[in-house]
Amino acid sequence: xxxxxxxxxxxIAGKWDRHKFExxxxxxxxxxxxxIIVVGTGLAGASAAASLGELGYNVLNFCIQDSPxxxxxxxxxxxxNAAKNYQNDGDSVYRLFYDTVKGGDYRSRxxxxxxxxxxxxxxxxxxxxxxxxxxxxxxxLLDNRSFxxxxxxxxxxxxxxTGQQLLIGAYQSLMRQVHQKxxxxxARREMLDVVVIDGKARGIVVRNLVTGEIERxxxxxxxxxxxxxGTVYYLSTNAVNSNVxxxxxxxxxxxxxxxxxxxxxxxxxxxxxxxxxSKLTLMSESLRNDGRVWVPKKKGDTRSPELIPEDERDYYxxxxxxxFGNLVxxxxxxxxxxxxxxxxxxVGESGLAVYLDFKDAIARLGPDVIKEKxxxxxxxxxxxxxxxxxxxxxxxxxxxxxxxxxxWVDYNLMSTVPGLHVLGxxxxxxxxxxxxxxSALMQGLADGYFVIPxxxxxxxxxxxxxxxxxEHEAFKDAAHNAQSQINKLLSVKGxxxxxxxxxxxxxxxxDDVGMARTDASLKRALAAIPKLREEFWHNVSVPGSADNLNxxxxxxxxxxxYLEFAELLALDALERRESxxxxxxxxxQTPEGEAMRDDEHFSYVAAWEFxxxxxxxxxxxxxxxxxxxxxxxxxxx
Amino acid sequence: MRxxxxxxxxxxxxxxxxxxxxxADNVSxxxSFLEMLDVVNEGLVIxxxxxxxxxxxxxxxxxxxxxxxxxxxxxGPDRGTTVCQLHMRRFxxxxxxxxxxxxxxxxxxxxxxxxxxxxxxxxxAAGGYVSVNAGGAQDGNSILIPKDVSEAAMDSAACIGCGAxxxxxxxASAHLFMSAKISHLALLPQGQQERYARVTxxxxxxxxxxxxxxxxxxxxxxxxxxxxxxxxIARMTRExxxxxxxxxx
Numbered sequence: 001x002x003x004x005x006x007x008x009x010x011x012i013a014g015k016w017d018r019h020k021f022e023x024x025x026x027x028x029x030x031x032x033x034x035x036i037i038v039v040g041t042g043l044a045g046a047s048a049a050a051s052l053g054e055l056g057y058n059v060l061n062f063c064i065q066d067s068p069x070x071x072x073x074x075x076x077x078x079x080x081n082a083a084k085n086y087q088n089d090g091d092s093v094y095r096l097f098y099d100t101v102k103g104g105d106y107r108s109r110x111x112x113x114x115x116x117x118x119x120x121x122x123x124x125x126x127x128x129x130x131x132x133x134x135x136x137x138x139x140x141l142l143d144n145r146s147f148x149x150x151x152x153x154x155x156x157x158x159x160x161x162t163g164q165q166l167l168i169g170a171y172q173s174l175m176r177q178v179h180q181k182x183x184x185x186x187a188r189r190e191m192l193d194v195v196v197i198d199g200k201a202r203g204i205v206v207r208n209l210v211t212g213e214i215e216r217x218x219x220x221x222x223x224x225x226x227x228x229x230g231t232v233y234y235l236s237t238n239a240v241n242s243n244v245x246x247x248x249x250x251x252x253x254x255x256x257x258x259x260x261x262x263x264x265x266x267x268x269x270x271x272x273x274x275x276x277x278s279k280l281t282l283m284s285e286s287l288r289n290d291g292r293v294w295v296p297k298k299k300g301d302t303r304s305p306e307l308i309p310e311d312e313r314d315y316y317x318x319x320x321x322x323x324f325g326n327l328v329x330x331x332x333x334x335x336x337x338x339x340x341x342x343x344x345x346x347v348g349e350s351g352l353a354v355y356l357d358f359k360d361a362i363a364r365l366g367p368d369v370i371k372e373k374x375x376x377x378x379x380x381x382x383x384x385x386x387x388x389x390x391x392x393x394x395x396x397x398x399x400x401x402x403x404x405x406x407x408w409v410d411y412n413l414m415s416t417v418p419g420l421h422v423l424g425x426x427x428x429x430x431x432x433x434x435x436x437x438x439s440a441l442m443q444g445l446a447d448g449y450f451v452i453p454x455x456x457x458x459x460x461x462x463x464x465x466x467x468x469x470x471e472h473e474a475f476k477d478a479a480h481n482a483q484s485q486i487n488k489l490l491s492v493k494g495x496x497x498x499x500x501x502x503x504x505x506x507x508x509x510x511d512d513v514g515m516a517r518t519d520a521s522l523k524r525a526l527a528a529i530p531k532l533r534e535e536f537w538h539n540v541s542v543p544g545s546a547d548n549l550n551x552x553x554x555x556x557x558x559x560x561x562y563l564e565f566a567e568l569l570a571l572d573a574l575e576r577r578e579s580x581x582x583x584x585x586x587x588x589q590t591p592e593g594e595a596m597r598d599d600e601h602f603s604y605v606a607a608w609e610f611x612x613x614x615x616x617x618x619x620x621x622x623x624x625x626x627x628x629x630x631x632x633x634x635x636x637x
Numbered sequence: 638m639r640x641x642x643x644x645x646x647x648x649x650x651x652x653x654x655x656x657x658x659x660x661a662d663n664v665s666x667x668x669s670f671l672e673m674l675d676v677v678n679e680g681l682v683i684x685x686x687x688x689x690x691x692x693x694x695x696x697x698x699x700x701x702x703x704x705x706x707x708x709x710x711x712x713g714p715d716r717g718t719t720v721c722q723l724h725m726r727r728f729x730x731x732x733x734x735x736x737x738x739x740x741x742x743x744x745x746x747x748x749x750x751x752x753x754x755x756x757x758x759x760x761x762a763a764g765g766y767v768s769v770n771a772g773g774a775q776d777g778n779s780i781l782i783p784k785d786v787s788e789a790a791m792d793s794a795a796c797i798g799c800g801a802x803x804x805x806x807x808x809a810s811a812h813l814f815m816s817a818k819i820s821h822l823a824l825l826p827q828g829q830q831e832r833y834a835r836v837t838x839x840x841x842x843x844x845x846x847x848x849x850x851x852x853x854x855x856x857x858x859x860x861x862x863x864x865x866x867x868x869x870i871a872r873m874t875r876e877x878x879x880x881x882x883x884x885x886x
Contacts, residue, residue, distance in 0.1 A: 047771070067755065069700075071700075122772075124777045125774035126771055129827060130767050131790075131821065133787050133790040133821070134787070136787040142778055158791060158794075165794060171761070172761060178758075185758070239695045239700065240694060240695075274667060274668070276665060276668045276675065278696060383718075383724070386726055499675065541683055543682055543685045543686055548649060549690055551688060552678075552687075
């Protein structure tokens with residue numbers, strides 16, 4: 001199969017407008033005859049379901065939580081980018097496009113990114129109209145802040161709860177459509193399979209998490225907006241229920257998985273306090289503006305920080321990167337922290353942390369200024385660790401928090417399975433090998449409010465979609481498969497906890513497929529994962545029954561999928577013998593230790609086709625062509 | 638640390654529930670309350686016993702999914718904190734801790750500590766929005782909103798919809814939850830057009846869901862993890878009274 005991204009012809013600035021005109025439309029009176037299934041209610045899913053309901057389609061919307069408002073988009077703090085140029089500081093659609101392609105380390109598809117930058121301005125208008133309480137200036141105009149990777153102020157925000165407010169805006173629009181019966185909502189449902197009939201996605205099979213029933217839903221198109229796969233690392237900043245199951249099951253039905261090795265690590269998270277840890281909490285990167293990062297010079301120095309004299313401390317970022325110092329980009333800061341810990345110079349009980357010290361800033365600016373700038377973060381840190389960062393240095397460590405890879409989609413956001421569309425973090429489309437801050441919210445809402453309402457119409461109008469019912473053999477098969485996997489999980493009756501095995505998978509992934517990857521480490525992981533998968537299927541203990549709410553069973557199903565998916569992630573990382581963005585191969589670095597791309601050999605999207613569990617998937621390449629932005633090497637010297 | 642736990646177990650919505658005794662061993666003061674329960678559950682799972690069902694998702698205090706009553710207080714002893722952000726250093730070795738679900742007619746129990754809060758979704762569906770379709774919005778800066786108004790709207794919009802206010806109220810009233818949404822939208826220019834229809838529709842819906850009325854005890858404000866004040870309820874009541882006298886018509 002040849003990958004066709006279906007990027008419209010013509011100059012980049014006119015592609016989307018022209019495409020909108022050329023796409024076929026569905027007559028308003030006919031829209032209600034089409035049923036669209038939307039899985040997920042985060043920014044992408046809720047905005048898509050609401051917008052399609054507004055257009056008149058018959059929409060079925062599913063989520064695993066008790067309410068659509070819980071989706072993990074809610075936890076995004078910082079803000080949302082838009083090329084409004086309200087600040088008169090030289091921003092433009094082209095500049096946002098340029099920054100995003102460059103920030104993605106030249107591994108994204110130009111046409112998609114340009115459209116994203118164009119739509120960014122509509123998103124802000126839409127959200128304001130919904131009543132999202134964005135920060136304002138005294139004169140009543142919208143306020144902006146600046147964010148990493150950009151030299152202009154284009155980030156709109158609602159305190160530190162931007163994701164929450166945007167999601168509530170989309171949720172309210174969604175509930176309005178539910179009230180009008182344009183959207184039917186199915187909460188506490190987990191998608192277990194996509195049903196493909198005559199080569200087209202025609203429905204899904206879900207487990208009703210309350211009754212345990214396997215339910216079937218038929219439709220004319222399916223949209224997945226089910227988020228990223230960060231919890232394959234066990235510990236991440238994702239929610240504890242975030243998972244890859246929907247995307248992975250779709251992959252097994254023929255949707256190619258693109259660039260799974262592109263994972264993003266955030267450098268300033270609160271470190272792990274013990275084996276009991278269930279998730280990690282992120283603190284804003286702005287802390288590095290005034291905090292100094294250090295570790296003891298001596299290995300295994302267990303003295304408390306105030307007893308370590310100045311000349312026995314290694315301010316390693318300032319030493320290695322004199323011009324950027326503590327403000328080097330996320331990936332560089334993260335890798336250096338790991339290196340210090342690997343050398344045995346990490347701090348805290350686990351040794352998996354470095355200090356972020358505000359002593360000098362407090363002496364220079366006074367505690368009041370520090371409090372004003374970072375008070376809420378210091379308080380959060382204090383709540384979790386019971387330490388006072390005004391007196392003792394913070395301990396920080398990097399953590400996984402976003403995944404750029406995802407199901408491959410074309411320009412219309414359709415996967416390699418016709419009719420199966422993928423939005424938001426679940427697709428691979430816009431961030432290349434690295435996502436810039438405040439861009440995830442932008443992409444989720446662009447996909448849901450402004451892309452899919454157009455492109456899905458084109459798909460429906462161009463497709464022959466004979467009436468089917470959930471009595472079709474394909475539905476029966478999918479339901480049967482889902483039920484047999486559940487029965488299989490319940491029948492292992494081993495003696496190992498699900499969490500214990502997930503934690504072990506996380507350790508393999510973090511150690512060998514984490515911040516710095518090598519040929520040897522990836523091969524080690526590729527040997528260890530299948531063994532752990534076997535251990536799981538022989539020794540896991542999943543108590544309870546299938547006919548009611550059983551969180552152990554839900555969890556086991558997700559871990560089972562991660563045990564398959566992890567292998568693909570590691571394989572993709574092994575095959576990409578270059579460093580790019582969040583993917584760092586130690587073999588491919590500049591003499592200064594920066595990530596070094598190999599454009600000659602790896603300027604492509606790696607899209608993997610499933611061939612069976614434990615069978616090598618087939619690699620398909622979508623070559624990346626850069627007509628507008630010319631790839632260069634990043635440098636922070 | 639070792640804790641004695643008394644945890645509400647109930648197999649389903651219509652089953653009879655009861656408090657059962659569990660022991661949590663080797664509890665580290667750095668654990669969050671939910672991580673302590675994870676460890677208890679992992680012990681049960683390895684022995685093939687049914688794990689204690691409880692809701693949680695983001696575990697950073699923003700999604701509103703976690704919902705435990707700890708020693709009689711929704712979200713536990715710390716003010717302005719969801720139970721996922723409560724840490725075990727708050728407890729003493731040997732202490733007995735009672736853990737129960739939200740209890741309200743409008744929140745039927747699904748299993749153990751998990752309740753059904755879909756009534757909140759239906760209350761929002763009744764009118765908790767601005768009726769605006771995607772695509773037709775004017776430029777964001779064409780709606781001027783003074784900073785203090787925007788900040789006040791944000792204070793109300795901070796509600797996470799967890800339902801602790803209902804769980805704490807002797808009348809199982811949803812007034813704090815509703816009034817936060819009504820205030821958020823009534824304060825902003827975007828919310829004016831549907832202002833009075835909204836308050837009427839939402840309150841009617843809450844009544845039909847079996848939530849009680851407000852008798853000004855302030856228990857809701859005391860347990861709200863986002864510290865949303867009951868002055869929102871006063872505003873909602875004013876809006877409602879005006880609506881009943883025909884405001885906006």
